Amino acid sequence: MTSTNDPADLDSLELGLLLEGLHRRHGFDLRDYSRASLSRRIERFKQQEGIASTLGLLERALREGDLWERLLRELTIHTTSMFRDPTFFLAFREKVVPLIRTYPFIRIWVAGCSTGEELYSTAIILHEEGLLDRCRLYATDLNEEVVSQAKTGVFPVSSMKESTGSYQAAGGQRPFSEYYTVRDELAILSPALSRTTIFAAHNLVSDASFNEFQMIFIRNVMIYFNRSLQDRVLRLVHGSLCRLGFVCLGRRESMRFSPHEECYEEFVPGEKLYRKVRE
Amino acid sequence: MASLVVIGCSLGGLDALRVLLAAMPAEFPWPIAIVQHRGKNDDRLLVPLLQEVCALPVGEVEDKQPIALGHIFVAPADYHLLVEPAGFALSIDPPVSYSRPSIDVLFESAAASRRTGAVGVILTGTGEDGAAGAAAIKRRGGLVLVQDPSTATAGAMPGAAIAAAPVDRVLQLEAIAPALAELAREGRLPEALRDDPGPK
Structure with a gap:
């Protein structure tokens, strides 16, 4: 065994003990999450809760269920915005939709759906292209509470201005306000948009594949994981995708250096829209 | 601790970065990471505009990219960049x-992972982003250089850094590249500028 006096090593040791404890006590394995973002979120949580040290946080998270619920949400949520990267959704509409239109039935997995922004953006395009009824969407996140929130399709009305601009930049032609009603500062998306969606808790770190899909959205989810966990999740994605199926990553994510790199071609260069061309 | 230069700028930053990077020697050994505030869908022009004046290779960061020596890394639009x-x-x-x-x-993630090896540079800009980061670098024993607010296009951001942290040097824009090159030639922070990291 080696010992240390270096404060950087001690911070890292404390963080490791916290993650180990949370895994053993609650069964959520955050040990292969990207440490820099995790550290920021833990510091913010400690401030909010008035907890002085990481080990003090561990002690309370082991014993207090409600504090653990709040911590899990703080550490794992990754709220995005509707039609984030409009050119990606434009490419989806113009390049992918004509192909999947020929399929009799389309299964789409929105992995790490968080509060649902990506899901509803996709559903709106499928609806406008007349494909939504032929699709089965699976929206999953590791946190059940977040999945329930996604299912409601409720967003702050203040976010609708940005969503509208992004929708238009993504090739949307209708008044975006057709898709929601407003009540008490909340925008409630039309329930018809999630009519063909199954919402479920699924943990990319520990759960297995549960179906075979023609398309998987996993954009800006794996940025919160370290390289080894990214490889594991990409294996799960690869095994869940049918031949000639599509995988969508975030704008600054890539298949490069992944275990299955040679099985994919970049279907729309620059948009991180990959197609599986080999098993 | 391996050295890393982190640069932050906002309004007027593009012009300032072009002056600074044009003066960086091609043999500058340390990696440089840059945050320039910009619009969320604005991801085309910044890197080419910097590369055209700079002898070191410039690129926009992809997730989990290794921090190669002698490269310049730009934070992508609409993402936080962490070390x-x-x-x-x-x-x-x-x-x-x-x-x-x-x-x-x-800056805060650079301070946490590079400790005394973190060298922060705050250039022109409005607002106060970077002030807390500069303070974090100083707490961990790194070094902070700030563009002189009185001659910056926008003085608020460098001024906020000076108010928030015991910065090491306040310099004219043209003097920053030579100061970084001198630090790198010495291979470490000069004795006179090195702070005791002290208790956390």
């Missing part, structure tokens, strides 16, 4: 100091 021991990480966490990418996020 980890193994490489860069990105996040889409909410804006910090009204900004994503945020200078504070880059």
Whole structure:
């Protein structure tokens, strides 16, 4: 065994003990999450809760269920915005939709759906292209509470201005306000948009594949994981995708250096829209 | 601790970066990471505009990219850029100091992972992003250089850094590249500038 006096090593040791404890006590394995973002979120949580040290946080998270619920949400949520990267959704509409239109039935997995922004953006395009009824969407996140929130399709009305601009930049032609009603500062998306969606808790770190899909959205989810966990999740994605199926990553994510790199071609260069061309 | 230069700028930053990077010697050994505030869908022009004046290779960061020596890394639009021991990480966490990418996020993660090896540079800009980050670098024993607010296009941001942290030097824009080159030639922080990291 080696010992240390270096404060950087001690911070890292404390963080490791916290993650180990949370895994053993609650069964959520955050040990292969990207440490820099995790550290920021833990510091913010400690401030909010008035907890002085990481080990003090561990002690309370082991014993207090409600504090653990709040911590899990703080550490794992990754709220995005509707039609984030409009050119990606434009490419989806113009390049992918004509192909999947020929399929009799389309299964789409929105992995790490968080509060649902990506899901509803996709559903709106499928609806406008007349494909939504032929699709089965699976929206999953590791946190059940977040999945329930996604299912409601409720967003702050203040976010609708940005969503509208992004929708238009993504090739949307209708008044975006057709898709929601407003009540008490909340925008409630039309329930018809999630009519063909199954919402479920699924943990990319520990759960297995549960179906075979023609398309998987996993954009800006794996940025919160370290390289080894990214490889594991990409294996799960690869095994869940049918031949000639599509995988969508975030704008600054890539298949490069992944275990299955040679099985994919970049279907729309620059948009991180990959197609599986080999098993 | 291996050295890393982190640079933050906002309004007027493009012009300032072009002056600074044009004067960086081709043999500058340390990696440089840059946060320039910009629009969320604005991802085409910044890197070419910097590369055209700079002898070192410039690129926009991809998630988990290794931090190669002698390279210049630019934070992508609408992502936070963070430093980890193994490489860069990105996040889409909410804006910090009204900004994503945020200078504070880059600087604080650089301070945590590089400690005395972190060298922060705050250039022109409005707002206060970077002030908390500069303070974090100083707490961990790194070095902070700031563009002179009185001659910066926008003096608020460098001024806020000076108010928040015991910065090491306040310099004219043209003097920053030579100061970085001199630090790198010495291979470490000069004795006179090295602070005791002290208790955390």
